[in-house]
Amino acid sequence: MLLSFLALCCGGAAVLYVLYSWLIPAAVQYNAWLALLWHDAIVERALNILTRSTRPQRLLRAVQKKAIKGDPQSVISTIDYFCRHSEWAMNVGDEKGAILDSVVCEVSPSTALELGTYCGYSTVRIARLLPPGTKLITLEFNPDYAAVARQIIEYSGLQDKICLVEGASGDLIPKMQELFGIKTFDFVFLDHWKDRYLPDIKLLEECQLLRKGSILLADNVICPGTPDYLEYVRNSPRYESKYFKSHLEYTKVEDGLEKSVFLG
Numbered sequence: 001m002l003l004s005f006l007a008l009c010c011g012g013a014a015v016l017y018v019l020y021s022w023l024i025p026a027a028v029q030y031n032a033w034l035a036l037l038w039h040d041a042i043v044e045r046a047l048n049i050l051t052r053s054t055r056p057q058r059l060l061r062a063v064q065k066k067a068i069k070g071d072p073q074s075v076i077s078t079i080d081y082f083c084r085h086s087e088w089a090m091n092v093g094d095e096k097g098a099i100l101d102s103v104v105c106e107v108s109p110s111t112a113l114e115l116g117t118y119c120g121y122s123t124v125r126i127a128r129l130l131p132p133g134t135k136l137i138t139l140e141f142n143p144d145y146a147a148v149a150r151q152i153i154e155y156s157g158l159q160d161k162i163c164l165v166e167g168a169s170g171d172l173i174p175k176m177q178e179l180f181g182i183k184t185f186d187f188v189f190l191d192h193w194k195d196r197y198l199p200d201i202k203l204l205e206e207c208q209l210l211r212k213g214s215i216l217l218a219d220n221v222i223c224p225g226t227p228d229y230l231e232y233v234r235n236s237p238r239y240e241s242k243y244f245k246s247h248l249e250y251t252k253v254e255d256g257l258e259k260s261v262f263l264g
């Protein structure tokens with residue numbers, strides 16, 4: 001009786017071990033929906049309860065503990081390490097980040113807008129490459145995320161190059177001229193909720209915030225995906241669009257960035 005109970009326990013433990021150390025990580029690395037469900041719904045909630053903190057707070061703590069203050073590259077590398085080895089987070093990440101870097105360097109914008117700040121990872125990534133005098137305006141409607149992003153931006157030492165505005169893109173885009181005297185943006189990074197990409201570029205067009213040659217770079221066009229936005233920029237005569245194939249941040253799931261030039 002005791003022996004069969006012990007055998008049952010050992011068998012159960014072995015199944016759990018195989019599931020947790022091999023099957024789940026493998027499935028989560030390669031399957032889009034499993035990856036998002038696992039990282040966003042299951043692990044994040046469990047860790048929030050267990051640690052009585054939020055994912056952005058845990059990410060901020062890692063930066064404060066491990067990154068060199070005033071060194072944006074160290075902040076970026078620390079976040080990437082944390083997200084690969086401790087806890088996934090929805091930053092653009094290192095792999096797609098390299099594509100983002102090359103587009104920012106190529107455009108060398110005088111005016112830049114980011115939609116969706118989260119913890120400020122991509123904000124720091126973009127701002128560190130901006131020419132002197134350029135300010136990046138970044139919009140975030142979640143006050144808890146914005147509070148963490150402010151501290152990460154401050155920690156990286158780039159606060160003078162970044163203006164974080166709290167609020168919804170749909171409300172703030174029409175106020176860009178009034179708030180910042182912006183006539184047009186040279187570069188826009190779209191990385192907020194995916195159903196807002198299309199309405200917000202139409203709003204940017206309507207508010208005449210795009211000029212001939214403005215560059216839009218959109219993240220996550222495959223995973224979670226922005227089919228209506230892709231259909232628009234790929235078929236509209238007002239845009240010339242190109243896909244950069246990559247992977248969803250910190251996984252092997254296909255994702256990519258869409259770079260679109262506004263033709264006027």
Ligand SMILES: C[S@@+](CC[C@H](N)C(=O)[O-])C[C@H]1O[C@@H](n2cnc3c(N)ncnc32)[C@H](O)[C@@H]1O
Nearest residue numbers: 091092116118121122140141168169191192193
């Ligand atoms: C994927 S995360 C941004 C990640 C960030 N760009 C990075 O790579 O580090 C999306 C963020 O957009 C914010 N967001 C979503 N829709 C928004 C909107 N309409 N206006 C402002 N912020 C929005 C969310 O709260 C979330 O923090």
Ligand SMILES: [Mg+2]
Nearest residue numbers: 092191219220
């Ligand atoms: Mg993204």
